[in-house]
Amino acid sequence: MNNKHFTNPIDHFWSLRAEEVIKTLESSENGLSDDEAENRLKQYGLNTFQKRSRSLTFVLLLQQFKSPISIMLIAAALLSMVLGDFSDAIIILFIIIISGMLGFWQERGAANAVDELRKLVQIKYNVIRNCQQIEIPGELAVPGDIILLAPGDIIPGDSLILESKELFIDEAAFTGETYPVEKNIGIVAIDAPLSQRSNVLFMGSNVISGRAKALIVRTGIRTEFGKISEQLQRKMPETDFEHGIRQFGYMLMEITLVLVIVIFAINMLLHKPALDSFLFSLALAVGLTPQLLPAIISVNLSVGARAMAARQVIVKRISSIENFGSMNILCSDKTGTITEGKVAVKDALDLDGNHSEKTRLYAWLNASLQQGFKNPIDEAIRVDFQGDLQGYHVQSEIPYDFIRKRLSIQLRKNGANFTVTKGALNNIISVCDSAEIANGNVLPLQDKLDAINAQYKKLSAAGLRVLGLAYKLTNDDKDITRDDETSMVFLGFITLFDPPKKDAQQTIQNLHELGVQLKLITGDNALVAESLAQQIGINDAKILTGWQMREMSDRALIHAVSKTDIFAEVEPNQKERIILFLKKSGNVVGFMGDGINDAPALHAADVGISVNTAVDVAKEAADIVLLTPNLNVLITGIVEGRKTFTNTMKYVFMATSANFGNMFSMAGASLLLPFLPLLPKQILLTNLLTDFPEMTIATDRVDNTAVAKPHKWDIKFIRKFMIVFGLLSSVFDFFTFGILHYILKADEKIFQTGWFVESVISAALIVLVMRTRLPFFKSLPGKYLSIATCTIILTVITLPYLPFATLFAFVPLPLKYYGWMFIIVTFYIISAEITKQWFYKKMKISAY
16 A cells, blocks of 8 residues: 545545445555554544643643632732842742642642553454454554454444444434444445434444444544534533532632632731731631642552452543442443353253244254354353254345344255244244144144243242243245244243352342342343352342333332332343432432443443443443452442542542631731741641642542441532631630740741641651541551651651751741640640541531
8 A cells, every 4th residue: 555645534425335435545455554553543642532742741830820819929920020129029928839830730640640550441443454364452443444343343434334234323423323223234325314324333333232343534633423513412410429529619709709808908907018917818728728639639549440450340421430439339241240150051842831943953054054142141052052053044034133132143054044043031922823732733823822831930939030032934035134033833841040140149248238239130031140149148139120110100110210129021122221210319320331232331330330240331331340250350440439439538538628727817916916827838838738738648548437328428518527627726726826925925937937847747657647536556657658647757857957947937936835845736636536526426427
């Protein structure tokens, strides 16, 4: 191939012959070469809508300084420089930049860590390159690639169909069509709307059933998906934690605005310098605001994501970690979670329930020769019977789909032509008009229908999954279609079993102890579901069937879903309805699914969970992907999610209460003293140093009581916590003021230095008390938090004696001050511990 590339993807390619499009794209049915694909990747870029450029890094850096208070503070510092006060202005700017860089470094590192984890569950596609079938990540697909598609695959680019077999696609996002649409090779009118382009596969749609070979024509932003990407890629629904953060931000903004206006106005009335008063007010506002909260949250989430990855749980949407910990209901299919996930054939039976070799052979032919989606049931049937396929030829196939719920194979052998169909029993019976008995005679179906249904109930009650099998003689000259699935002969049953895992009962108990209720959603009938429930220790399980749900009003179903343990005989579209109604009942709902029809429910859930072996559309829809399909793995993920939530809330509690107390104290002192209790640059330095230990909070130990049950954001609780412990902090601040002013007779510089040292040390030590509901000596902090706390205390004690201390207007303190400070801090810690025990007891609420 040459390097003369077309400048734009082909317009109206659906109206052209496949050979013409292939030629224009300079491709072939043998695919592109690696070199050509690499050249096209350079020309068209990655097949994604996310621009991974340096500009994003720059934007992330700028976001650290986007708050109105920070902008006003920078502007005021620049004004100071204009007025000639260079040293203070430079120090203030330096502290703001350092704070911003710390936040940037933390958030950037967190984002990179999450990106690396996401690569572990990257969706890949089968394409033809260099005449060979290989697997590539979707973002590396380019125009001209030949792609091979199977059920569950997501279409990686707008493509023209070259070959197809019973291909059905879900493209509801483009056409609004509820049901899958059939796609075929061909030519469509140039002015055909999207819904009528039956020979085109659109990027972002997914294969429901059948197979296809297609030519990628457009990728990335050039696709139909790309054209409407702004609408399709709307912001994900706000999680409960994100909502709490937003409400928390509003609360702080209100307090900050009042604080700035009131303090500035009073200082002006007291005839203090206008610029100093303005800078002081702004610095107080910065001190009240937990500036590193976004960085702390990002770091906590990334640490949580890495801890979960070490336990075989990969987080795709990092904000879902908080919901993972808050989840109180988990909905899941039974296969592979409660059961072993290894389906095995129990027997092949005739309609009277006796073993039948003919039923076994026909089931084996159907499972072995089908070319559609390889599922565990077909694999189990193939393994059960080792026959000889020699002489059998497949003439035609109608793949399984979720509407028909059956699979038909048309076979030829030695002049005979017949079709074998297997599937859900009711769907098989619906296409039969006769039944074959043990001696080979064929009777009208009505004569044997009661016997068939009785046998079905008996087998189901024994906990077996039951499929039906039928056949009919067909014509060599005609390939069967869906319309030919009629007048078939019912042959018998295939029974399968999937035993519960040995530890299933204990796993369910562990979930219950964590405050998570497990609800099973299965397509199996109610008798099979009830049998399984008894095997895993769920006695008197409340079961709701799909047909019962169809008869219920929305109001009735909202009440029923919370009380139901098992949803049986559920249709694919009912899964989403169950999830939505559980959420409306006030629950935080997780859904675990791995099938083609699970995507809507995964999207609807607060936490969508899938497994790495799931079909692409399920993995893409999920927030969290398990590398092992095991509920025990999920339990460790829930615990890690709660640890992440707890450590995030520690920072919120500590930062807001300590900052509120200090700022309240400084605001009051500024009204009583003839000078400012702390200079603006000293306030900013205080805020920076007190935040430093708290940046290690993500690695802190978490008490077992904090992960024992789900927690949700409680803004009222946080407000009360902030006021109670903020005022307690202020009481001891005023003790410090009194000692400095009345006992030590401190001048302005000694007062400011003394209070700076006491403020930072007490804030650093109080973290060790506030981080746990237990007595602080019974819950030791993590290693990094301990090291950071000790480092800050030593730094603050020695700072007034360092050569550059004068830059911050610090002076050496008299030795007796440290004795007084030790007494104040000791009583403060004791008082905080007593107040903490009283507070939690009065609130009657578990600690975060």
